[in-house]
Every structure is written in structure tokens, then in C-alpha cells.
Amino acid sequence: MDIAVAYGDGIGPEIMKACIEILDAAGANLTYKEVEVGEKVYLSGQKAGIDPKAWETLRKCGVFLKAPITTPQGGGYRSLNVTIRAAFGLFANIRPCVSYYPAVDTKYPGMDLVIVRENEEDLYTGLEYRPTENSYHAIKMITRPGCEKIVRYAFEYAVTNGRKKVTCFTKDNILKMTDGLFHKVFEEIAKEYPSIENEHWIIDIGAAKMTDTPENFDVIVMPNLYGDILSDIAAQIAGSVGLAGSANIGSNFAMFEAIHGSAPRRAGQNVANPSGLLLGAIMMLVHIGKTECAEAIHNAWLKTLEDGIHTYDIYDEKKSRSKVGTKEFAAAVISRLGQKPTTLKAVHYAKGSKLKNMSSTPSQEKKELVGVDVFVEKTASADELAKKMSAIEPFMLDKIASRGSTVWPNSLPETNVGDLLRMRFMAKTAVSVSDILYLLKKLESMQLTITGHESLINYSGKPGYSE
Numbered sequence: 001m002d003i004a005v006a007y008g009d010g011i012g013p014e015i016m017k018a019c020i021e022i023l024d025a026a027g028a029n030l031t032y033k034e035v036e037v038g039e040k041v042y043l044s045g046q047k048a049g050i051d052p053k054a055w056e057t058l059r060k061c062g063v064f065l066k067a068p069i070t071t072p073q074g075g076g077y078r079s080l081n082v083t084i085r086a087a088f089g090l091f092a093n094i095r096p097c098v099s100y101y102p103a104v105d106t107k108y109p110g111m112d113l114v115i116v117r118e119n120e121e122d123l124y125t126g127l128e129y130r131p132t133e134n135s136y137h138a139i140k141m142i143t144r145p146g147c148e149k150i151v152r153y154a155f156e157y158a159v160t161n162g163r164k165k166v167t168c169f170t171k172d173n174i175l176k177m178t179d180g181l182f183h184k185v186f187e188e189i190a191k192e193y194p195s196i197e198n199e200h201w202i203i204d205i206g207a208a209k210m211t212d213t214p215e216n217f218d219v220i221v222m223p224n225l226y227g228d229i230l231s232d233i234a235a236q237i238a239g240s241v242g243l244a245g246s247a248n249i250g251s252n253f254a255m256f257e258a259i260h261g262s263a264p265r266r267a268g269q270n271v272a273n274p275s276g277l278l279l280g281a282i283m284m285l286v287h288i289g290k291t292e293c294a295e296a297i298h299n300a301w302l303k304t305l306e307d308g309i310h311t312y313d314i315y316d317e318k319k320s321r322s323k324v325g326t327k328e329f330a331a332a333v334i335s336r337l338g339q340k341p342t343t344l345k346a347v348h349y350a351k352g353s354k355l356k357n358m359s360s361t362p363s364q365e366k367k368e369l370v371g372v373d374v375f376v377e378k379t380a381s382a383d384e385l386a387k388k389m390s391a392i393e394p395f396m397l398d399k400i401a402s403r404g405s406t407v408w409p410n411s412l413p414e415t416n417v418g419d420l421l422r423m424r425f426m427a428k429t430a431v432s433v434s435d436i437l438y439l440l441k442k443l444e445s446m447q448l449t450i451t452g453h454e455s456l457i458n459y460s461g462k463p464g465y466s467e
């Protein structure tokens with residue numbers, strides 16, 4: 001099978017070479033198609049750090065093992081990972097965060113959790129606006145198909161990897177629609193997996209619990225931003241950023257890597273730890289169905305750690321037996337192929353498991369336009385504005401709000417009013433987009449500065465807007 005590989009920058013080439021030696025020795029039977037990404041490509045003028053010729057190889061292979069790269073200093077460069085994620089629709093980011101006590105010191109000996117982060121939506125659509133001088137907006141976008149894909153992936157991952165529980169983190173007590181949808185979809189899909197325990201935590205208390213007692217968590221699925229933050233925290237508290245791999249999964253393409261960077265100061269010295277990239281490569285083997293090979297390498301690697309064969313970054317005079325370089329570490333793993341750890345828990349990957357179809361159910365809800373929120377610059381007080389709005393048929397002014405707080409008809413004197421007001425108009429009769437355009441024209445003729453508007457739509461009688 002053909003695999004696209006990038007040797008990357010800094011310590012990248014050394015750790016990639018070590019990983020490929022281990023993969024070959026374990027009989028992975030892969031053909032490596034090299035692609036150029038990283039510092040040299042950035043400096044040659046490619047803003048996303050990828051050689052245009054690489055796309056065809058990536059497309060043909062469908063699987064990409066990537067060593068860390070160096071992003072050159074200075075602005076104007078686009079993240080290679082974000083570019084690849086967007087191009088290939090890599091909707092899931094999977095990051096196992098495991099502590100290897102007693103082989104490697106950690107504050108959390110029992111930690112063995114996997115963060116499943118939604119990778120395409122949420123605030124990462126990058127849509128930001130400045131409607132008034134002092135107001136900045138970012139759009140948080142959550143879709144039902146996006147939630148269904150990632151939540152189902154989390155449960156399928158649990159089944160495939162012998163995990164017992166899937167936890168969902170959202171902030172749906174505040175973000176009732178966006179995070180509310182994520183939570184709702186989680187509850188729906190959880191029912192399809194009765195053998196897997198499920199639970200939901202509001203992200204703040206959930207994150208506190210995860211950092212206090214990570215051993216109580218198994219698989220945790222969450223929207224993009226929370227996943228970005230918590231996956232770094234989880235990897236850090238496992239005590240082993242250098243020992244963590246990550247996978248970015250799409251329907252037709254997947255990318256595997258270490259979570260650490262290119263550590264340029266350690267480059268070319270045969271000291272770097274290849275474990276993070278190796279764990280990425282093991283996830284890749286599971287993904288392409290080579291589960292026996294993945295299991296053999298993973299267990300040999302655990303045995304190596306357990307035997308105290310450590311690179312400098314995890315070397316500890318009391319726990320380690322010998323301090324080795326990158327090449328020697330790879331040789332130690334190869335010599336242990338076929339062995340299992342005895343103190344650390346051996347891994348087992350179920351054979352030939354393939355993910356279920358991730359497609360979503362089409363919506364059949366009845367839509368009805370019931371009003372509009374109009375955003376205007378604050379040029380007068382809310383009371384003064386409201387007085388002018390008596391004859392805007394077929395609408396009636398329902399309320400005026402600023403920064404999420406109502407400032408008309410009822411407001412508290414303490415409310416801090418910003419320079420952007422949201423005027424909510426509800427329709428008295430059936431309305432169309434033309435009625436909204438007429439309303440906007442009328443407001444403009446009253447010398448109001450309109451900065452935007454959002455239609456208020458009911459879906460099967462239920463409001464599709466926050467109330």
C-alpha cells in the first residue's frame with residue numbers, strides 16, 4: 001500500500017527514518033511516496049508550505065504520515081495543517097493522552113484518555129467582523145452533519161479500540177443552539193451504542209474534572225475550540241508531550257503525526273525521541289486495517305519504555321536503565337517486536353474494524369420566516385429609538401438589546417450599553433424577504449446606520465434563534 005510521507009524539518013528526518021525502520025521491521029509492507037512540505041517550501045514562496053506537486057501524491061495515497069515542520073518566522077505564512085485539513089475535509093482530530101507510569105514519571109498514573117476534537121467547524125471558520133468601532137464579532141458555526149460525523153466517529157472509535165465510555169463536553173447552558181445541537185446529537189447517537197457508557201459535562205466543570213481525575217475519562221468528544229485547548233492540556237498533564245501522536249481523519253483522507261514540533265535545537269544529533277511520530281504511525285496502521293502490525297509495534301514500544309530504554313527527554317536516573325539516541329531507541333523497539341509489556345498495560349486492536357457510514361439524516365422541517373434582528377449603530381438611546389418604531393407594518397418592535405442584555409422595553413439602570421444595538425422585529429402576519437428589505441429601507445430613511453441583519457426563522461414551530 002502507498003503512503004505519502006513528509007520528512008519535515010529539524011528533528012523530523014531522524015524520527016521519520018526511525019519510524020520507517022520500525023514499520024518495515026514489523027512487516028507493515030508499505031511503499032513510501034515522499035512529498036515536500038515545510039520550511040524550504042515556505043521560503044521558496046509557497047504560502048501554505050506545501051509543494052504544488054505534493055497534492056497529486058496525497059490525493060492518490062489517501063494516507064499521509066507527516067513529520068513535524070518548522071514554520072518560518074514572520075507573517076504571511078498559512079498553517080500547513082489548517083490547509084490540509086480544509087482541503088481534504090479532515091473532520092476529526094484524535095489525540096490519545098496516556099501516562100506510562102511507572103516507566104515514565106507523571107502526576108496522573110492512571111491517565112488513559114482520548115480526545116476526539118471536531119476539526120472543521122465552530123469558531124475555526126475564521127469569519128470575523130467589526131460592525132462598529134468598538135464591536136468585534138466572530139461566527140461560531142455548528143452543523144448537524146458536522147456533529148453527527150464527529151460524534152459517531154467518537155463512538156466507533158470507542159468500539160474499535162475497546163473503550164468503555166464516551167463523554168461529551170459542551171457549553172450548552174449558554175450556547176443553547178450551537179452547543180445545544182452538539183449535545184442533542186450526542187444523546188441521539190449514544191442510543192445506537194448501548195454497550196458504550198455515555199455522559200455529558202458542561203465544559204468548565206468537565207475540564208476541571210479532567211485535570212483533577214483524568215483516570216475517570218475514556219473517550220471525550222467536543223467541538224473544535226474546546227478540543228484544541230483541552231487536547232494540549234491533556235497531553236501536557238499526561239507528562240509526555242514528546243510521547244503523543246495525533247490523527248486527522250476525513251472520509252477519503254487521513255493525516256498522522258506527532259503532536260510536538262520540529263525541535264530545531266535538537267536536530268541532527270541523534271537525540272530526539274521518535275515515540276510521538278511512532279504512535280501517530282500506529283494510529284495510521286489501525287486506520288488502514290493493519291491492526292496486527294499496529295499491535296505488535298505498540299506492545300514492543302511499551303516494552304522498550306518499561307525496560308528503561310529511554311531517550312534524553314524522559315530519561316530519569318532512578319527509573320531508566322540506559323539513555324539512548326534516536327537510532328538506538330528504534331533498534332530497541334525492533335528487537336522487542338513480538339514481546340508484550342508486563343507492568344504497563346498491553347494494547348489490543350480489534351481486527352479489520354471499519355468505520356460506519358458517517359452520513360447524516362436530511363432535514364424535513366417546516367420553515368417559517370417570523371421576524372428579523374437588525375443591528376444598528378447606537379446613535380440615540382434605546383427608548384428614543386423605540387419611540388420612532390411605531391408604524392413599521394407588518395412588523396412590531398419586540399425588543400432592543402446590547403451585548404446580549406435587553407435594554408428596551410425593560411432594562412436595569414446598571415446595564416452597560418455598547419455602541420451596537422440589536423433591534424428585534426417580529427412579524428404580525430406572514431412575511432417574505434421583500435418585507436425585510438422594505439423594513440431595512442425604512443430604518444435607513446430614519447438615519448439609522450444598519451450594520452447587519454439576521455432572519456428569524458421557526459423550524460416546525462420552534463424558534464431557530466436565541467430568545
Ligand code: NAD
Binds near residue numbers: 257258276
Ligand atoms: P517543539 O515541540 O518543536 O519543541 C519544544 C521542546 O520540546 C524542544 O526544545 C525539545 O526540547 C522538546 N522536544 C520536542 N519534541 C521532542 C522529541 N521528539 N524528542 C525530544 N525532545 C523533544 O516546539 P517549538 O520549539 O515551540 O517549535 C519548533 C518548531 O516546530 C516551530 O517552527 C513550530 O512552528 C513547529 N511546530 C510544528 C508542528 C507540526 O509540524 N505539527 C507542531 C508544533 C510546532
